[in-house]
Amino acid sequence: MGRYVIRRLLQMVPVFIGTTFLIxxxxxxxxxxxxxxxxxxxxxxxxxxxxxxxxxxxxxxPVQYLHYMGQIFTGNFGKAATGxxxxxxxxxxxxxxxxxxxxxxAIEAVxxxxxxxxxxxxxxxxxxxxxxxxxxxVVAIPTFVTGYLLQYFVGLKWGLANPAVGDGAPLGDLILxxxxxxGVSLAYVARLTRTSVxxxxxxxxxxxxVAKGLxxxxxxxxxxxxxxxxxxxxxxxxxxxxxxxxxxVTERIFNIHGVGYQLYQGILRQNPPTVVGFVxxxxxxxxxxxxxxxxxxxxxxxxxxxx
Amino acid sequence: xxxxxxxxxxxxxxxxDAATAATVPAxxxxxxxxxxxxxxxxxxxxxxFYISGLLILFLIVIAIWPSVIASGNPLACDLAKSQMGPxxxxxxxFDTQGCDVYTRTVYGARDSxxxxxxxxxxATLLGSLLGxxxxxxxxxxxxxxxxxxxxxxxxPILLGGVVFLxxxxxxxxxxxxxxxxxxxxxxIARIARGAVITAKQQxxxxxxxxxxxxxxxxxxxxxLPNALAPIIVVATIALGTYISLEATLSFLGVGLKPPAVxxxxxxxxxxxxIRNAPHMLLWPAGALSxxxxxxxxxxxxxxxxxxxxxx
Amino acid sequence: MTVIDETAAAPGAAQTTxxxxxxxxxxxxxxxxxxxxxxxxxxxxxxxGETLAVLGESGSGKSVTAQAIMGILDxxxxxxxxxxxxxxxxxxxxxxxxxxxxxxxxxxxxxxQDALSSLxxxxxxxxxLGEMFRVxxxxxxxxxxAKAIELMDRVRxxxxxxxxxxxxxxxxxGMRQRIMIAMALALEPExxxxxxxxxxxxxxxxxxxxxxxxxxxxxxxxxxxxxxxxLGVVADVADKIAVMYAGRIVETAPVHEIYSAPAHPxxxxxxxxxxxxxxxxxxxxxxxxxxPNLLHVPSGCAFNPRCPMAxxxxxxxxxxxxxxxxxxxxxxxxxxxxxxx
Numbered sequence: 001m002g003r004y005v006i007r008r009l010l011q012m013v014p015v016f017i018g019t020t021f022l023i024x025x026x027x028x029x030x031x032x033x034x035x036x037x038x039x040x041x042x043x044x045x046x047x048x049x050x051x052x053x054x055x056x057x058x059x060x061x062p063v064q065y066l067h068y069m070g071q072i073f074t075g076n077f078g079k080a081a082t083g084x085x086x087x088x089x090x091x092x093x094x095x096x097x098x099x100x101x102x103x104x105x106a107i108e109a110v111x112x113x114x115x116x117x118x119x120x121x122x123x124x125x126x127x128x129x130x131x132x133x134x135x136x137x138v139v140a141i142p143t144f145v146t147g148y149l150l151q152y153f154v155g156l157k158w159g160l161a162n163p164a165v166g167d168g169a170p171l172g173d174l175i176l177x178x179x180x181x182x183g184v185s186l187a188y189v190a191r192l193t194r195t196s197v198x199x200x201x202x203x204x205x206x207x208x209x210v211a212k213g214l215x216x217x218x219x220x221x222x223x224x225x226x227x228x229x230x231x232x233x234x235x236x237x238x239x240x241x242x243x244x245x246x247x248x249v250t251e252r253i254f255n256i257h258g259v260g261y262q263l264y265q266g267i268l269r270q271n272p273p274t275v276v277g278f279v280x281x282x283x284x285x286x287x288x289x290x291x292x293x294x295x296x297x298x299x300x301x302x303x304x305x306x307x
Numbered sequence: 308x309x310x311x312x313x314x315x316x317x318x319x320x321x322x323x324d325a326a327t328a329a330t331v332p333a334x335x336x337x338x339x340x341x342x343x344x345x346x347x348x349x350x351x352x353x354x355x356f357y358i359s360g361l362l363i364l365f366l367i368v369i370a371i372w373p374s375v376i377a378s379g380n381p382l383a384c385d386l387a388k389s390q391m392g393p394x395x396x397x398x399x400x401f402d403t404q405g406c407d408v409y410t411r412t413v414y415g416a417r418d419s420x421x422x423x424x425x426x427x428x429x430a431t432l433l434g435s436l437l438g439x440x441x442x443x444x445x446x447x448x449x450x451x452x453x454x455x456x457x458x459x460x461x462x463p464i465l466l467g468g469v470v471f472l473x474x475x476x477x478x479x480x481x482x483x484x485x486x487x488x489x490x491x492x493x494x495i496a497r498i499a500r501g502a503v504i505t506a507k508q509q510x511x512x513x514x515x516x517x518x519x520x521x522x523x524x525x526x527x528x529x530x531l532p533n534a535l536a537p538i539i540v541v542a543t544i545a546l547g548t549y550i551s552l553e554a555t556l557s558f559l560g561v562g563l564k565p566p567a568v569x570x571x572x573x574x575x576x577x578x579x580x581i582r583n584a585p586h587m588l589l590w591p592a593g594a595l596s597x598x599x600x601x602x603x604x605x606x607x608x609x610x611x612x613x614x615x616x617x618x
Numbered sequence: 619m620t621v622i623d624e625t626a627a628a629p630g631a632a633q634t635t636x637x638x639x640x641x642x643x644x645x646x647x648x649x650x651x652x653x654x655x656x657x658x659x660x661x662x663x664x665x666x667g668e669t670l671a672v673l674g675e676s677g678s679g680k681s682v683t684a685q686a687i688m689g690i691l692d693x694x695x696x697x698x699x700x701x702x703x704x705x706x707x708x709x710x711x712x713x714x715x716x717x718x719x720x721x722x723x724x725x726x727x728x729x730x731q732d733a734l735s736s737l738x739x740x741x742x743x744x745x746x747l748g749e750m751f752r753v754x755x756x757x758x759x760x761x762x763x764a765k766a767i768e769l770m771d772r773v774r775x776x777x778x779x780x781x782x783x784x785x786x787x788x789x790x791x792g793m794r795q796r797i798m799i800a801m802a803l804a805l806e807p808e809x810x811x812x813x814x815x816x817x818x819x820x821x822x823x824x825x826x827x828x829x830x831x832x833x834x835x836x837x838x839x840x841x842x843x844x845x846x847x848x849l850g851v852v853a854d855v856a857d858k859i860a861v862m863y864a865g866r867i868v869e870t871a872p873v874h875e876i877y878s879a880p881a882h883p884x885x886x887x888x889x890x891x892x893x894x895x896x897x898x899x900x901x902x903x904x905x906x907x908x909x910p911n912l913l914h915v916p917s918g919c920a921f922n923p924r925c926p927m928a929x930x931x932x933x934x935x936x937x938x939x940x941x942x943x944x945x946x947x948x949x950x951x952x953x954x955x956x957x958x959x
Contacts, residue, residue, distance in 0.1 A: 018458030026471050136607065140600035142551045144558050145574065145592040152581050204735040210690050211730075212801070213723030214753055222749075223738055230740075245463035249555060253578075263466075267473040267561070275470060283461055301740055302785040 008294050012287050019287075023279045024065050027272045028057070072280060078273030080266065086277040089262050094281070097258035099171065100250070101243045103178030104185075108243075109236055112186040116193020116232070117225065123198050131194065135187035143246060147180040147253040164255045174256075181250040185239050192235055196228040203227070230300050237293025241286030346536075346612040353611075359604035366598055369413055370420040379410040381568045400586045402577065412590045415570040418563055419598060422484055423550035429488035430549075431542045434495025439534065441496070442503030443526065453500070456493035464490045468556050478564030483556065487549055498541045502534035509533070540610040547602030554595050570595040635707040636663035637841040638687065638726075638809055643701030645682050645865075648694060654912040656682040658865040659701075661939075664841040666808065669832075671844045671856035671873070673888075675909050679865035680845045684811045687843075688728050689718045705809070724754050727802035729831075731814040733794035737786040743770075743797050744782035750804040769800040773830060792823035796830065803834060809841040816851060828855060849892060853877065858945070861885050864910045864920035867939065871946040881948035881957045883925045919951070927952050 052058045059067070071078070077086035119131035138146075154176060155163025165173040200206065201224055209223040248260035259278055266274030350356045369376060384406035394400070400408050441452035459467075467490050475482055506512060512529045520528070556562030557571025558578075565572060570591040577587035645657035657679040664670045674680045685691045687703055689710065703710045705726065710718060730736040738746055747769055748762030757765065763782060770778035773796040786794055795815060802810050815831065816824040832855045835842050844856060852859060852873065859876050861869040861884065869882040880886040890903035907924035910916055916923050922932040931951050939947040942957065950956055 014454055015457045015461050018454070019461035022458060022462065023467075023470060026467075026474055136600065136603060140547065140551075140603050141592075141596040142554055142558075142599065144555060144578075145596060148574075148578050148581055148588060148592075152585065156582065204730060204732060205738040207690055208728075208730060208736045208801075209738070211688055211722055211728045212750060212753075213719050213721070214749065215719065218753065222741075227738070227740055241463045242465075245466035248465060248469060248559065252559070263469065264559070267469060270473075279462075279466060279470060282463070282466060286461060286463065302742075303739060303787055 004298055005295065008291055012291060016283070016287055019283045020069065020280050021065055023276055023283070024068060025061065027276050028061075028064060068276070072277070077277035080262075080274045081269040081271040086273050089274065090278065090281065093257065093259045093262045093278075096256060097244060097247050097251070097260065100174050100177060100181065100247055100256060100258060101240065103171070103174045104181035104243050105236070105240065107178050108182040108186045108189055108239070111182075112189025113193050113229070113232060115186075115190040117197055117220075117228075119190065119194040120197025120201065120228070121220070123194075123201075128194070131190060135190050138183050138187040143180060143183060144249050144253060146183055147177075147250060150176060150180055151253060177250050177254040177256060180253070181243060181246050184246075185243065188239075189232060189235060193228060193232050196231050197224060200224055200228045226300070230297065233296055233300060234293055237289050237296070238286075240289040241282065244282055244285065346609075349612040350608060353608050355604050356608040356612075359601045359608065362597065362601040363605060366416055366420055366601065370417045373414045373417060376413060379407050381406065381411045381414040382566060383407075402573065402587045408573075408587060408590050411568055411573055412570070412594050414568040415573065415591060415594065416598070418480055418567055418569050419550050419553060419571075419595070421480055422487070422553040422563075423546050423602070425480070425484045426487040426491060426549045426553075427542050427546040429484065430491035430545070431495050431538065433488060434492040434497075435499040435534070435538055437492065438496030438499030439503050439526075439530075442500035443507065443522075443530065449500075452496065456496050459490055459493045462490065464552065465555065468552070469559060469561055472556060472561040478562070478567065480563070480567075483553060483562050487552065491545065491549065494545065495538060495541060498537050499534060502537045503530055506530045506533035536613040540606060540613055543609050544603055544606030547599045547606060550595070550602065551599045634665075635704075637666050637668075637706065638843075639663040639702075639704040640683065640687065641702040641704065643683060643686060643703065644699050645679070645686050645691065646697050646699060648697065649913075652913045655915065656696075656865055656912060657686070658915075660862070660865070660867055662860050662867065662870070664809065664843055666841050667836070667839040668858070669835065669842040669844055669856045671846060671852040671859045672862060673846060673849070673852060673859055674862035675847060677864075677909050677912060678862040680862045681813055682865075683862075684728070684813055684843065684845055688726065688811060689722060690728075720754075723750060723807070724805045725807050726809045726811065727805070727807040729795075729798050729802045729810065729812040729815045732818045733791070733798045734786060734818075736798060737794065739786055742783045742785055743789070744784075747782075747797070747801055747804060750801065754805055765804075769804055770797070772803070773797070773800040773834075775800075791819050792827060795819060795823075795827050799827070799831060799834070803838070806838055807840065809843070810835070811843045811845070813845045814847070815844070817846070817848065824851070831855075849888065861888075864915055865912070866920065866949060867947075868921065868949045869947065870939070871942075875943070875946065879957055881942045881946060881953045882950045883927050883952075883956055884921050886956060887924075919949075927955065 049058075057064065075087065077090070080086050080089055115131045115134075119128040122128050151163050154160045161176040162173045163176075165177060205227075206219065206223055209219045214223075244259065247256075247258060248263060250256070251258050251260035252264065259282065262274060263278045265271075266278065384402075384404045402408055402411070437452050437456070441449040464487075468486060471486050471489075472478075472483065475486070507530060509529075512525065515525060515529055553562055554569070554571035554574070557564075557567075557569045558575040560575065562571060563569040573591040574588060574595070577591070581588055640660055640662050643657055643660045644655070647654045647656055656677075660679065660683050662670060662672070672680045672683070682691070682696075686696075686698060687710075691698070698711060701711070705721065710721065713721075737743065744763050744766045747766035748757075748759070751757040751762040751765045752759065767778045767782050770782060775781060775793055775796055781789075786797070789797065795818075799815075802812075810831075812831065816827050819827060828851055831842075834840075842855075844852070846852060856873045858872050859870065860867050861876075861882065863884050869876065869880065869885045871881065876885060877889065880889055884905070887903070887905040891905060893902055905924055910920050910923075916933075918931070918933040918935055919925070919928070919937050922928040925932065929951070935951070937949045937951045939949045940953050942948040942953050948956070
């Protein structure tokens, strides 16, 4: 088990470097951060050169990258367009987005697995077809469309929920955005669970469990679900990054001042430190989530653990 | 009787067990059928396949010749008619700029379908090529390609899209497609790699190798046909999600940009006015959803036909 | 040794109630291509301490009958249109689901063919064994584990206490099958159904596992239904044999009589197709043709297209199980001729 963890950690290193480098190249090499600072005005060549030097932009790309990563690991993410340190923005934005993501994640996991289990156990019957049709619709309608529709109907017309999220993003306000954010992933989880349950319910060991005289509840929860959830857990874990990225859209619809909002501001104002900083942290979270999933995977499936 | 007992315990002989006779679905061995033929038979029985197929055909036709059903010009707008409801000859009403929503909705199909199809083609070709090579040759190439695709996987596609496209400032079908291929191929590569490895381990492929079949022959005759089914399935479903992604990027203002006519742009512009003029949002949003639904439904039907195990 | 007797079911003839009695059992499966009649009127019985071997090819209905007894048939597509399964005199088909569940595992246990796929891959064997005690006897986790170790010792798994937390894939095939046996024995059931318990094992291991099963059966005085297609296994451990073909019992007999004088051409064919040392060099006999398609069972005697003795009557009339001596029965119109040859 220990060796497995270490191996996974080592495999993460090149992925982390590669991913952050890719983002770095996109922002710094393809764009012109100095020109962006001055907006439409042409910068004074001497000032521009000075800034370039200060930002290490006159060095080769790999050196720039190393310099930047060194800064990041000492906690210096640079300054946002407003002059605030990026870390300060992060301190405000991440708790909000994290809360939104957790709400969405909970909805995705509970409702998705529930629906999938229902459909998988009643394969070919009405409940199954309904779940399939529902998931098809949810996947097909883009998030921002469902977002606006729900905001319009639930928030504005029926007044069931707050159409915009208030200051500090209270949990109650996050439920509607959470549903919107969870939507597509929820559908995938439901389908994955359904397939997995349907496949496992035909397995020999399930027949054994029935032959042992176990009550149906135990057969389903201990034997069927435990095995069926292995691929679902993998998906859920890797989807945490997807949810946080999807927050860019959801936060815009519901006017939430989280990571998506700041990232969007950073892009609009062409502020590289904000963009690269936020994305780097997101990638780190994403990778950490993946590692967690791998560990969980090993806990759930002993065949992996001892491989 | 001792001789029989001796003989049987010594050899563990069994009754000639005709394993070919299945308990229940006998009678399916009557004629050999190809996977493609089988899949087609299965598809031709599904109403979902016809509905989605007809919808897609219709979409492609209006993407190529939008003027067939919309005579107006999507860019001919009259500010005086801003946000007006439906009138004669303008069944969907007008948007904020006073453009005809019906015409814009019809013309919006072109770029969406183009981006979707081009991205799918690009990502599928690149993905199956790289994934196939990784799976077939293994070793160093496998490690390299797997690592690169893991790196791309490390960036959630929407996030990467926002960052990349905001820097490149493209806004044309070409740039958006290019980016989406760039972040889309690892998904296909992963499937292709897995499929090739599975196919390679099949006994009959091993047998072909043992009989001296060369690499090219192995790939074309044995491995490709087996790896094709899962790739087709994933690609068809991905097409739907690519269209959805393009609309999302355009909605965020980093994808297609005006004067391009795109559902995403129109939805983005309508979203501020949802209280005053919901019709501006409804039509492009509906068109987009139906399009994505059609492709996903087709993908679903194809998957069920090609991979009966998942049913 | 008790022998099967077709008249035992008739009033007056019943002396003691058998442990298990299957009466006129029919099972069919509804498929897209039609109704497959997997079991067509099977009768058999087993007493405590007795071993009944059910012999037949794949698709003969031997496993389906066992699954019907166990109550683990997939319904739908399976259906039991007719028949009774009496366990200690009570018809299990008339019981509620909950009543049947209480019998499963506790009174009747089953051993499956492929232990690797029949054991849950993600739960330790100790957990899976202990589960029996926790569910049926309400034992604590700890007590259940102690019982599991005891059971593993019982089926002679070396270092049971250390291996109790291991997972199925960490055991060898023979050891895994021992765990299956331990699981079936856990609550000392009165009847064990073993469905091809040694087919997936190496020949050398087969004998060990079979001996263990037979020994434990004697020790606990359990009834055993041994489903197999392996005549070698049968000869050593069974008391009586029921040969099945196309969902029917075609011959029943005490074990040694069937070897010396089969009363059905199918049984005879099976025996002749076994390689024997004294016939070395001669061509091995094979029953011609293929097992019947259950969707289109031949009219008359289902075996007639493959039978060397088939006459016109075999193509029109389904033979009943004729009494063919003490404890014997043969569903052949020409059982006398077959016996007499």
